[in-house]
Amino acid sequence: MSTDKRRMMITGGAGFIGSHVVRLFVNKYPGYNIVNVDALTYAGNLENLRDVEASPNYTFERADITDAAAISRLFEKYHFDSVIHLAAESHVDRSILDPLAFVKTNVMGTCILLNICRQQWSGDPAHKLFYHVSTDEVYGSLGSTGYFTEETAYDPRSPYSASKASSDHFVMAYYHTYGLPVVLSNCSNNYGSHHFPEKLIPLMINNIKNNRPLPVYGKGENVRDWLYVDDHARAIDTIFHKGRMGEKYNIGGFNEWKNIDIVNLLCRIMDRKLERIPGTSARLITYVKDRPGHDLRYAIDAGKLNKELGWKPSLQFEEGLEKTVDWYLENEAWIKQVTSGEYQHYYDKQYQK
Numbered sequence: 001m002s003t004d005k006r007r008m009m010i011t012g013g014a015g016f017i018g019s020h021v022v023r024l025f026v027n028k029y030p031g032y033n034i035v036n037v038d039a040l041t042y043a044g045n046l047e048n049l050r051d052v053e054a055s056p057n058y059t060f061e062r063a064d065i066t067d068a069a070a071i072s073r074l075f076e077k078y079h080f081d082s083v084i085h086l087a088a089e090s091h092v093d094r095s096i097l098d099p100l101a102f103v104k105t106n107v108m109g110t111c112i113l114l115n116i117c118r119q120q121w122s123g124d125p126a127h128k129l130f131y132h133v134s135t136d137e138v139y140g141s142l143g144s145t146g147y148f149t150e151e152t153a154y155d156p157r158s159p160y161s162a163s164k165a166s167s168d169h170f171v172m173a174y175y176h177t178y179g180l181p182v183v184l185s186n187c188s189n190n191y192g193s194h195h196f197p198e199k200l201i202p203l204m205i206n207n208i209k210n211n212r213p214l215p216v217y218g219k220g221e222n223v224r225d226w227l228y229v230d231d232h233a234r235a236i237d238t239i240f241h242k243g244r245m246g247e248k249y250n251i252g253g254f255n256e257w258k259n260i261d262i263v264n265l266l267c268r269i270m271d272r273k274l275e276r277i278p279g280t281s282a283r284l285i286t287y288v289k290d291r292p293g294h295d296l297r298y299a300i301d302a303g304k305l306n307k308e309l310g311w312k313p314s315l316q317f318e319e320g321l322e323k324t325v326d327w328y329l330e331n332e333a334w335i336k337q338v339t340s341g342e343y344q345h346y347y348d349k350q351y352q353k
């Protein structure tokens with residue numbers, strides 16, 4: 001969709017990917033009015049947006065997407081013509097500990113947003129858009145060959161992916177049933193700055209730095225397809241402006257890695273940057289109990305997005321990983337802040353301290 005002026009709601013803008021999306025839109029589109037709507041759960045952090053918070057085209061509103069009255073009030077106040085919806089519970093391990101929290105935010109929260117958009121935009125769907133940001137995990141688990149395409153049948157296997165799959169189905173149901181203008185994307189694993197250290201890459205960087213054990217699930221043979229977070233934000237920008245209504249687009253890095261190979265690579269990078277004797281950090285690797293229902297392999301075919309809209313990843317993984325490690329080493333205060341309090345409780349519970 002394109003017009004010079006937009007009144008946008010971005011949900012989950014204080015989180016990892018959301019903050020990169022907000023930054024890109026605020027800097028690139030000074031004529032857009034961008035409202036970041038975020039409940040500031042443990043994963044939301046306004047520090048992620050310090051560099052754009054004073055921009056005249058940016059506003060923050062603290063609200064929970066499951067609170068229909070609060071979201072309706074925001075629509076009355078800002079007359080949004082578009083939504084990019086990223087707010088979610090996003091961590092698979094937490095979904096195993098507490099599935100209902102994922103049903104509440106990811107399923108109910110998404111339905112509440114869809115319903116309000118339907119009411120607000122009824123009779124005038126022109127130049128409106130509900131963009132739903134989803135995950136490749138809805139497709140389930142691959143064997144050693146093959147790729148997820150947009151035609152792959154959904155087969156979610158964790159409470160997290162089941163909740164995201166359900167939200168995707170509701171988005172498409174609102175398109176088919178009510179004609180709500182929607183677009184949807186399913187992305188592979190992101191990495192980069194401001195990534196919460198419950199996820200593999202920032203958790204390993206933080207633990208290597210602090211000489212703590214590096215908990216590798218199972219044999220470390222599971223494969224993920226990694227994409228630099230700014231490349232995901234660029235893909236969202238492209239799809240938001242050029243994507244076809246009612247379509248879904250896969251986004252991926254063409255970049256498959258076994259977990260154990262990433263952990264070893266991080267150990268080598270950190271040994272060099274921390275001036276440790278080569279091999280020191282790798283001695284911290286500890287194989288731990290596997291994640292229940294652990295999907296073996298994800299790999300995305302992002303050919304449709306490339307052919308139709310011309311998007312492709314910009315950064316090589318090794319280069320992106322170096323930049324990511326540098327960011328964590330230079331932002332000690334950020335990591336200290338997010339690993340205090342609730343994080344320690346979660347960590348002890350998850351890793352059975």
Ligand code: NAD
Pocket residue numbers: 011012013014015016017018037038039040041042043044045063064065066085086087088089090091105109133134135136164186187188189190191196
């Ligand atoms: P994140 O956990 O870092 O951030 C989620 C944000 O949503 C936080 O700011 C949090 O405060 C907010 N939030 C959570 N519940 C809320 C609620 N009820 N109301 C309002 N705000 C709420 O997540 P992320 O990794 O940045 O993922 C963002 C989106 O992208 C999610 O929808 C996720 O499913 C999807 N996704 C993530 C990845 C990945 O690798 N991280 C890959 C593909 C898709």
Ligand code: DAU
Pocket residue numbers: 090091092093134135136137187188189190198199200201203215216217218220222223224259291298
């Ligand atoms: O594929 C996209 C998805 O990627 C997103 O939808 C999710 O929001 C995001 O969290 C991510 O899910 P994963 O489960 O793939 O990411 P995570 O970083 O939790 O784990 C990556 C791999 O590393 C996975 O195979 C599990 C493994 N792992 C993870 C942790 C936290 C470990 O071996 N040890 C760990 O301590």
